[in-house]
Amino acid sequence: MESIIMIVLMFALLYFMLIRPEKKRKQQAQQMRDGLKKGDTITTIGGIIGKVVSIDKDTFVIETSEDRVRVQFAKWALSTVGVQTGEQPEAKKKEESAATEGADSSTPAEVPAETTSETDEEK
Incomplete structure (x- = not known):
């Protein structure tokens, strides 16, 4: 028993x-595809960014440049509606730069003796 x-x-x-969260993700992706309209800026799964020009049942056409x-x-x-970038938001950048500046102000780390002896032998 x-x-x-x-x-x-x-x-x-x-x-x-496992199963329920995956169903939610698929449903959200389908809603995003169904809500696509002319003039939206999108990013494809291949990383191509463009503006939607026309939409059919199973396809869409984008304009990728001023040409x-x-x-x-x-x-x-379709990956996302909007431009997907790998950049961090400004707040995180400021926090990280402040943290690295604090670490940089300390004394520089010394090079281990093993590293210098190996480079001398190679010469």
């Missing part, structure tokens, strides 16, 4: 930890 309860608990745990280069993509290739 206890083993059956443990198995049921394991399946419940797997459902709430009016147009590229057609499948809707599943």
